[in-house]
Amino acid sequence: MKTLYLDDAATTKVDTKVLKAMLPYFTKKYANASSSHDLGREARNAVEKARIEIAKYIGAKPQEIYFTSGVTEGNNWVFQGLARTNENKNKKKIIISSIEHGSTIEVCKFLEREGYKITRIPLNKEGFADLEFLKRELDSNTLVVSIMHANNLFGTIQNISQIANICKSKEVLFHTDASQTLGNVHINVNLMQVDLLSACAHKIGGPKGIGFLYIRENVKIEPFIFGGGQQKGMRGGTENVPGIVGLAAALKYKSKPTSRLIILQNMCMQEIEKFGQVNGSRTHRLPGNVHVSFKGIDSSTLLAFLSKKKIYVSVGSACNSSRAHEDYVLKAIGLPVDLIKGSIRITLNEKVTEGDVKHLVKVIKKDLEKIRIK
Secondary structure, eight states: OOOEEOBTTTOOOOOHHHHHHHTHHHHTSOOOTTOOSHHHHHHHHHHHHHHHHHHHHHTOOGGGEEEESOHHHHHHHHHHHHHHHOOOTTOOEEEEETTOOHHHHHHHHHHHHTTOEEEEEOBOTTOOBOHHHHHHHOOTTEEEEEOOSBOTTTOBBOOHHHHHHHHHHTTOEEEEEOTTTTTTSOOOHHHHTOSEEEEESTTTTOOSSOEEEEEOTTOOOOOSBOSSOTGGGTBOSOOOHHHHHHHHHHHHHOOOOOHHHHHHHHHHHHHHTTTSEEOSOSSSBOTTEEEEEOTTOOHHHHHHHHHHTTEEOBSSOTTOSSSHHHHHHHHHTTOOHHHHHTEEEEEOOTTOOHHHHHHHHHHHHHHHHHHOOO
8 A cells, every 4th residue: 555645734754865964963063063163163164054055045145044943933033022122112013814823823812912912814715815904904003914925724825025015115024934835936035025034944855843034134123042142142042053954955955846746736626626625726826735625524534534545634734733723724714614624635745646646536535425424
C-alpha cells in the first residue's frame, strides 16, 4: 500500500540537500555564533551568509531580517512589540482579517484585554478580505493592520500589494503572515509594500523551529525576547545555527510550483466537486491546496478511514488541538455548519502523480459511502 502524505501545509519532510547543509553545524562547526574564537566566527559567518541569502530572496536588506523560532513567535512579536513601542494613548485599534492563524487571534485577544480594540475584516465566499470595509475602518488611531498572505485552510491568496497600498495611504503599518506562501508564491517586500512579514522553514522542506521576521528599517518595534544582546539586541537567545542554515538552504533548493502541479490540483478539485464542494478561490489559490467539504459526515471519521489506507490529509491547521478555530475561519467565508463539520484539507505536492490523484478521489468517494450519515 503506497503512502500518500498530502499534508505539506502542516509540515514537510526535510529535503535531503537541506539536511546535508545543516549537518556540519551539529557535528563539526557546532560553536556558539557569539563566541569570539575561530569556530565561533565560522558559525557567525554561516548565520550572516544565511541572513544575506534570505534577504535577497524576499527583496529585503540583511539588517531587516531577524531569526525567530517560527511564525507563531514572529506574529506575537509584531503585535506585542508594536504595542510596547506605542506611546500614543489614542492609537489603540488593531485591524486583522477574520481568518488569521491562531497565533494572531490569541495575541490580539490578549491585547484586547489590555485595552486595544480589535477590528476584524469580513470576507466574501472565496475568502478575499473586504477592502472597502478596511478603507472605512482605517483611521489615525490604527496601530497596525495584519492580513495573512494566504489562508492555511482553504488557500486563498490575498492581494497584499493592494492592501498594503491602502494602509500606506493612511500611514498605517501593515504586517502579513507568509507561512504558507514563502517559497510557493513570489514575495518581494518592496513591491508588496509590507512593513513586517513573518515566515518559517518547515513548510518548504526546511527544519521545524526556525523562521524569521522581516522588519522594515524605519519601523520602531520593541524586542519580544530579551537576552544576551543577540541580533542587535532585538531577539535574545543563542542563535539556532543549524536551523538558520537550513532555512536558507530550503529557500535555495525549493523549486517553484510547476504547471503540472496546478493541472493535478485542478483535476483533483474537478473530480471531488462531482460529489463534494470546493472552498476558496479557484484562480488565486495556493499551489496544491484543495479544501473540500462533504455533507452528512464528520471529517474526523473520514480522516481515520483515509489514515488506515496510508493516505494522510488534514481536517485543518495542525496548530489547533480543537476544531474551534477552523469552524471560525470557515464560518467567515459563509460555510454552513454541516459543510464545516465535513471539511478536509488536501495538500498536493510535486511528487504526486495523476494516478495518485485518481486513487485519492476513488478512496474518498468509497469511504464517504461507508460513513455518510443517513
